Amino acid sequence: MSKKYVLTAQARDLQGKGASRRLRKENLVPAVIYGAGQDAKSITLRHNEMVRNLQEEAFYSQIITVDFGDHQEQTILRDLQRHPSKPIVMHADLQRISEDQExxxxxxxxxxxxxxxxxxxxxxxxxxxxxxxxxxxxxxxxxxxxxxxxxxxxxxxxxxxxxxxxxxxxxxxxxxxxxxxxxxxxxxxx
Structure with a gap:
């Protein structure tokens, strides 16, 4: 791994189409983080930070550190939904990883x-x-x-x-x- 990828995230409580639409207007990306034997968690990511990282080929296959401020989680990008005609990331799925599991x-x-x-x-x-x-x-x-x-x-x-x-x-x-x-x-x- 040559570059470390870090995404700043916040937990989110509101879910659904309307809440996600409001988040996108605030330049945030609704996302979910799951796996490693823990419950799924709804989060928001910064859109500009996400778009900047998506321009690099390695981002799709490397470990991404999700920084919540008080703790960090190691993840990989599993799914990404983009707007069909605009350069907007609609949603992202991140899977937690464990150091001892393939x-x-x-x-x-x-x-x-x-x-x-x-x-x-x-x-x-x-x-x-x-x-x-x-x-x-x-x-x-x-x-x-x-x-x-x-x-x-x-x-x-x-x-x-x-x-x-x-x-x-x-x-x-x-x-x-x-x-x-x-x-x-x-x-x-x-």
């Missing part, structure tokens, strides 16, 4: 060395990405910001699969545990 989250793939790979440079092929993110399972302390896929040695006609990924220590792909049939392609050179 979490499952989608992490983006960063493809590197595509333009200098053997298939592109020497064989005149092009590279197609089949997926841009994968679901990983790990303890929160091992959560990667992204997974690099080095394309330097890919040749024309070759397909990279999930099993070809070089994962950081402590990180696994739950899909691969389902069997060889689930070892799907992530990129191809054709």
């Amino acid at each position: 979490i499952r989250i989608h992490v983006s793939l960063h493809f590197i060395n595509e333009d200098v790979s053997k298939g592109v440079k020497e064989q005149g092929a092009s590279i197609s990405h089949v997926v841009s993110e994968v679901e990983v399972s790990c303890l929160p302390k091992n959560l990667p910001e992204y997974i690099e896929v080095d394309m330097i040695s890919i040749e024309k006609g070759q397909i990279l699969h999930l099993s070809d990924l070089k994962l950081p220590e402590g990180v696994s792909l739950p899909t691969l545990a389902l069997g060889e049939d689930h070892n799907s392609a992530i990129a191809s050179c054709h």
Whole structure:
């Protein structure tokens, strides 16, 4: 983890469509925080702070500290609802995490060395990405910001699969545990 994300939050009592609409007019985002064996809690987040963080790719897959002033909780972003035509965040779902329990989250793939790979440079092929993110399972302390896929040695006609990924220590792909049939392609050179 390279950057720590912190969101300032306040507990909220009023719920429902009207209360949420009033919050949005005050530049606040209604949200809920749940999980880790505790009851769900309705909260509000600052809209500008949320929008600023949402511009960074890592925010969607990293640990977010929710600061209530008197205490903090570690969470991950599970769901986000946006307005269909305006740049407004309508609602957010945050899941509490526990340091000793594995979490499952989608992490983006960063493809590197595509333009200098053997298939592109020497064989005149092009590279197609089949997926841009994968679901990983790990303890929160091992959560990667992204997974690099080095394309330097890919040749024309070759397909990279999930099993070809070089994962950081402590990180696994739950899909691969389902069997060889689930070892799907992530990129191809054709």
